[in-house]
Amino acid sequence: MFSVSAKTQYAIRAMAHLARLEGRSATASEISSAEGIPLKFLEGILTQLKTVGLVGGERGKNGGYRITAAPESVTMLSIVEAMDGSVKPVQCVETAGACAQGGACLPRKFWIGLKDAIDAYLGSRTLKDIAEG
Amino acid sequence: MFSVSAKTQYAIRAMAHLARLEGRSATASEISSAEGIPLKFLEGILTQLKTVGLVGGERGKNGGYRITAAPESVTMLSIVEAMDGSVKPVQCVETAGACAQGGACLPRKFWIGLKDAIDAYLGSRTLKDIAEG
DNA sequence: CTTATTCCTATCGACTTGATAGGAATATAC
DNA sequence: GTATATTCCTATCAAGTCGATAGGAATAAG
Numbered sequence: 001m002f003s004v005s006a007k008t009q010y011a012i013r014a015m016a017h018l019a020r021l022e023g024r025s026a027t028a029s030e031i032s033s034a035e036g037i038p039l040k041f042l043e044g045i046l047t048q049l050k051t052v053g054l055v056g057g058e059r060g061k062n063g064g065y066r067i068t069a070a071p072e073s074v075t076m077l078s079i080v081e082a083m084d085g086s087v088k089p090v091q092c093v094e095t096a097g098a099c100a101q102g103g104a105c106l107p108r109k110f111w112i113g114l115k116d117a118i119d120a121y122l123g124s125r126t127l128k129d130i131a132e133g
Numbered sequence: 134m135f136s137v138s139a140k141t142q143y144a145i146r147a148m149a150h151l152a153r154l155e156g157r158s159a160t161a162s163e164i165s166s167a168e169g170i171p172l173k174f175l176e177g178i179l180t181q182l183k184t185v186g187l188v189g190g191e192r193g194k195n196g197g198y199r200i201t202a203a204p205e206s207v208t209m210l211s212i213v214e215a216m217d218g219s220v221k222p223v224q225c226v227e228t229a230g231a232c233a234q235g236g237a238c239l240p241r242k243f244w245i246g247l248k249d250a251i252d253a254y255l256g257s258r259t260l261k262d263i264a265e266g
Numbered sequence: 267c268t269t270a271t272t273c274c275t276a277t278c279g280a281c282t283t284g285a286t287a288g289g290a291a292t293a294t295a296c
Numbered sequence: 297g298t299a300t301a302t303t304c305c306t307a308t309c310a311a312g313t314c315g316a317t318a319g320g321a322a323t324a325a326g
Binding site for chain 4: 157160161162176177179180183190191192193194195197198
C-alpha cells in the first residue's frame, strides 16, 4: 500500500547524485552507471525534473545536467510531485463540489487530512537529508 | 500520487454502512444497492474484511454481515491494511538487511519516516469519525 | 564534419485493477 | 425435505499503468 514508483525512487537517487556534485554537471550516462539506473529511463526522468526546474540541462558535447538549487532548499515533496503529480488519495480532494454532501462530507475531510499529513512530512524533508552532504 | 484503490474506498463505505446499523446485520445485496457498489465486487471485499475479523458473516437465508466491534475502536488503518496490505512506500522498509548501507541508509530512514507518518494518521482516525454515528 | 549529448516519440511486455460470471456450500422457512 | 436466500470460492476478462527499450532528431563543442 502506498508504494512509491521506481521512477520516483530513481529521481531521488539522481537528484542526490547531482547534489553531491555541488553544482558541477554530470551526463545522464554517468548518473546511469553510477546509480544503476537504465539510461533511457533516466533520460525521461531528467527531462521531467528539468521541466519543473529542479535541474538544468545543457545540450551538445560537454553537456549534462546540474542541480539548480541548494540541496537544503529542495523538498522531497517537490521531487515526488514532479514525478507522480500531487498527493491525492482520492480524486475528490481537489474538486470540492463533486460530492453530493458538499463540505459536510466526512470521508473527504478524512482524505484531505491524510494528504496534509503526507505533504507535511514530505515538505519538511530536503535533499540534504538524503544526500548526506 | 498515493491514490487509494476503489476497493479500499468501497470497504470504508461498506464498513460505515454497517457501523450505522449498530450491530444489526445487512446482506451484501442491501449494502450494494444502498452504497452503489457492484455486488460481486463487494462480496469479495466483505470476505476479505471477514478474514481479518472486522465483520462477521452468517450464511444461508436471513444471513448477512455485521460489524464485530464498536466503530470508535476500528481504526482506518485496520481497514486500509485489510484491503491493500501494510503501508510500505518502498520494499526495504520491512527488510532491514536488504540495503548494502545497512542501518546508515538515509533513504530508508526517510521512507520509514513516511510510513510512520501515514500509519500515525490512519491509526488515529476511526470508523466513528467517518460514519457520523 | 565528427562526435557527444540532450531531447522527442513510439512501442512493448508484464503486471495490476476493477469488474463479471458461475456455481458450491450452507442455513432458514414452509 | 424441498425451495429459497444467502455467503463463499474460483476463474476469467478488459483496460489501464508501469518499467523499460528503441530509434532518431536537435544541438553544441572542437
